Amino acid sequence: MNDRFTTPWAELALSRFPRDPRDRLRAWDASDDYLLRHLAALTPPPAGAVVVVGDRWGALTTALAARAAGTGADGPVVQITESFLTREATRANLAANGLAPDAATLLTTRDAPPERIDVLLVRVPKSLALLEDQLHRLAPALHEDSVVIGTGMVKEIHTSTLALFERIVGPTRTSLAERKARLILATPAAPAGRGTNPWPLRYDLPGDAALVAGRPVVNHAGVFCADRLDVGTRFFLQHLPTGPGLGRVVDLGCGNGVVGTAVALADPDAEVLFTDESFQAVASAEETCRANGLDGRDGRDGRDGRDGRDGRTVFRVGDGLDGVPSGSADLVLSNPPFHSHQATTDAVARRMFKDARRVLRPGGELWIVGNRHLGYHVKLRRIFGNAELVASDPKFVVLRAVRRG
Template identity: 40%
Template sequence: MNEILTIAEETLVLHRHPRIKNETLQAWDSADEYLINYFNENQLAKHLNDDGQLLLINDGFGALSCYFQTFNRTVISDSYLSLNSIKLNMQRNNCPEDNILLQDSLQEFPRNVQVVLIKVPKTLSHLEYTLQQLSKVISKETIIVAAGKVNMIHSSTLQLFETYIGSTKTSLAKKKSRLIFSLVDQVDIPEKEIPLTWEIEKQGWKIHNHANVFSRNHLDIGGRFLMDNLPEGDFSKVVDLGCGNGVVGMAASEAYPKAQITFIDESYMAIDSARINMLKNLPEEQTEHARFVVNNGLVGFKAGCYDLILCNPPFHQQQAITDQIAWSMFNDARFCLVEGGELVIVGNRHLDYKDKLERIFGNCELVTENKKFVILRAVKEY
């Protein structure tokens, strides 16, 4: 795996985070390279004065933040992992920290923006939210360039730029990536509520979903399966690990009304959605025992603190398919469980989670299954 990015007279050492042994994926892609080269070849630095800022949106692991280290810049991401990776890679490359502001996607966008570089996010809803917020802080002089893999840029992608920014065109493809250029000339910008709300009839809950929440348009069928098959027991400290909009943790709160429920996700939008949903749908005596944590899984949590961890593990990190997140979640879960504590997960049948759990816990029980999913249970033993 290549850790050295040499581009436009700069050399950077960049790592993906969390770091794993035998990593096969690098911490930047051709879209990062395309943006950097375009910025230099077209002298976009001349549009940045002392009072203005460079705005970087969805920088994955810090390639853009580190390369543009001499400019005053704000970096916006919904990912805790991305923001943490940026910090670590800046330290690795001795980048100054006094000219950069890192913020999550739910914070207000800066208003003194002169050049904007965007990595196109995975979902259209996340892109629409980003462009909607961006449209509020730009002027006709703002330079806006986006980049993404060719297979992520469709007519619907370009239409969103047209709707919220203005006249839009694309570049030729290079190394399977493409640039998007938008001129700020749109005056009739729609006032649209991008968060979605829908109801879970069985519980009578109205579920709020920010733009970048997993399965934001409907109840995830894997999550539903886990909600319907929660373990019986007198649990007091429960974790909804990778909580998304929080519905599994909310079901746990109803099943174990005296338990403290901790919701954990690396998406700021997910955690805010889970918080809203818990407060709006469950009684105060249950919500007052809830905790909401933006974090890389259970990293940094104390050993032997929880007696039940519930998880619907993701198998993507940004655009990459990987089982490393599941591995990390399972290992950290074992560390954080009390003796006799349980990890209960739901996963697609084709994913080899049973073997992983047996290797980590020394045991794994098939609780139930259907045509698409399995629910597995592992117990921490000594």
């Protein structure tokens, strides 16, 4: 959906990424609007380096780049995101609104943060752990005159959210709610109780994790179920296809990489591609592999072109399997998400299934785990023409679909 977002500095045409004319969800919401109106009303207008964290589709970054272009603001606009899709949405939205590619600097959560931040704007993420990690990383760059504003819908801001701002940034208060959105206003004060950043988290997998029982796992903040093995993956691990002869395997939406690691350990000849749209997830998968004695090659992002050590495990951040050659995989494994930010949707899973069919060779297989109620067998039959139940329990199913012809 291409939507018109009226900001204090410009009217913007914004869309999500990848753009889908059937998608009726906006690329911005009331909390983005509330933050920008509040920022524009501050006297004197805040100046200097502006850092935007958690911007979901680039609405905040694009608006602030338009502000800088219109007012001649002297500081850079920097976006920090853990999402490949957010970064690409921002690039597309900057271009759609006539703004230069360098109107904003786009960093990931794996990049070194700026050394000085004069204005910090935080779109509160769904993951409290990711908020904790990012505040720890950015707080040293704040100074006593920095402006710190968080924003989110009322349902997204909890007592624990405010406690993190209070502990890591400084004294914190909230605004009145407007259109079910609220602001978080924090004053940098270098609290004595800030503590150290607890992320990434490392632990050993439980005894019922099948092929990887007792093995180490590394989780960066924001990865799904970062502090424990989620029950769906646990069930999937107990029913994975095992070697030898698995060939070229893709761990699609790899998260912390436990599933792909299990396959790589089970079949020493398998080549495993770990891919996710989250920079935090792919970093977790790479470190999980290293912790288990698996080397790898870093193909995180075709735009960056970064390559590391040669090996039979490859790590890639991207939009699904976009850019992966057709017919290049023998096996795709996935635990598909059914949320896109706060929205419940099967659109992500459908795209993953279509991507998997394209990259599988004839006779290649897609194996997935999902909640029973999601009806993935119906979607697989539409896309593959077949779907077989491999295993089930009261909550989950493991399904297998074969690329025919």
